[in-house]
Amino acid sequence: MAPTKLTGKHAEISAFIDRFDVFLFDCDGVLWHGNTLLHKTVETLDMLRSKGKQIVFVTNNSTKSRRAYKKKLDGLGIPAEVDEIFCSAYSSAVYIKRVVKLPADKKVYVIGESGIEEELRNEGVQYFGGTDPEERIQMQEEDYTNFVPDPEVGVVLCGLDHYVSYRKYAKAFQYLQNPETLFLATNVDSTFPNKGKLFPGAGSISAPLTYMTKRVPLSLGKPSQAMMDAIEGKFQFNRKRTCMVGDRLNTDIKFGVEGGLGGTLAVLTGVSTEEEILSSDAIAVPDAYLDQLSDLLG
Ligand SMILES: O=C(O)[C@H](O)[C@H](O)COP(=O)(O)O
Numbered sequence: 130m131a132p133t134k135l136t137g138k139h140a141e142i143s144a145f146i147d148r149f150d151v152f153l154f155d156c157d158g159v160l161w162h163g164n165t166l167l168h169k170t171v172e173t174l175d176m177l178r179s180k181g182k183q184i185v186f187v188t189n190n191s192t193k194s195r196r197a198y199k200k201k202l203d204g205l206g207i208p209a210e211v212d213e214i215f216c217s218a219y220s221s222a223v224y225i226k227r228v229v230k231l232p233a234d235k236k237v238y239v240i241g242e243s244g245i246e247e248e249l250r251n252e253g254v255q256y257f258g259g260t261d262p263e264e265r266i267q268m269q270e271e272d273y274t275n276f277v278p279d280p281e282v283g284v285v286l287c288g289l290d291h292y293v294s295y296r297k298y299a300k301a302f303q304y305l306q307n308p309e310t311l312f313l314a315t316n317v318d319s320t321f322p323n324k325g326k327l328f329p330g331a332g333s334i335s336a337p338l339t340y341m342t343k344r345v346p347l348s349l350g351k352p353s354q355a356m357m358d359a360i361e362g363k364f365q366f367n368r369k370r371t372c373m374v375g376d377r378l379n380t381d382i383k384f385g386v387e388g389g390l391g392g393t394l395a396v397l398t399g400v401s402t403e404e405e406i407l408s409s410d411a412i413a414v415p416d417a418y419l420d421q422l423s424d425l426l427g
């Protein structure tokens with residue numbers, strides 16, 4: 130069924146809102162671009178909270194931990210508890226600890242930023258790489274000798290990394306020669322929306338490793354239903370009374386549709402365009418869409 134464009138008429142908007150008790154909110158491209166809040170984001174979330182709606186933040190952006198996202202949300206005037214935040218760094222750390230059950234003598238090689246490191250520490254999982262200054266140097270001659278597969282490396286975990294380098298790829302490539310070493314990604318979004326433009330996403334950071342190793346990472350972010358099950362486990366919500374709000378069809382909307390949620394709502398302030406949403410081969414079709422989140426204020 131073609132998605133409905135909600136045009137801001139009050140009756141239509143409140144009828145849509147009244148269908149749900151819980152709203153799962155994507156962040157990049159919906160609430161903000163980088164550190165810039167989008168139009169009337171705070172007022173819109175306040176309105177939903179004033180109607181007694183539960184709000185959960187569900188982001189694929191692995192550069193921050195849940196604690197760091199709470200700090201960002203607080204700083205932007207959006208009240209939130211750490212428990213109301215699910216980020217791909219957290220779902221990855223939980224997967225490695227509680228599903229993979231990585232032995233204590235094994236470690237994770239991280240291509241990514243502090244969000245991943247903090248959530249791995251919270252789960253008591255050993256890691257290296259990541260933001261270590263040692264990682265932010267050019268390839269050295271001796272590296273060609275020293276970089277070898279390492280049986281202690283149980284996982285190569287890749288997320289959005291603004292400091293990715295040939296040297297990091299060279300190291301990860303050696304580790305992934307060992308078929309016992311798992312190849313995981315926090316998320317595989319090809320692009321990242323910021324300042325009204327698109328930039329390379331986490332998926333574009335892990336893609337070169339797939340090209341060189343022919344191995345495809347298991348992604349722990351949206352649309353992975355492992356994340357949905359974790360959120361449902363926490364909030365015991367009724368999926369039929371829950372709506373996923375996002376800017377990207379192949380992560381956010383697919384996440385909600387495959388999760389059997391009562392509704393999905395797309396906004397046009399991020400990655401997916403109206404044309405993509407309306408196209409007959411859209412990878413996932415939202416129930417409704419808006420030009421921007423604040424149109425929910427009607
Ligand atoms: O490249 C990325 O990691 C994504 O573009 C970014 O993280 C998306 O975050 P979200 O829209 O899920 O908040």
Ligand SMILES: [Mg+2]
Binds near residue numbers: 156158
């Ligand atoms: Mg987004």
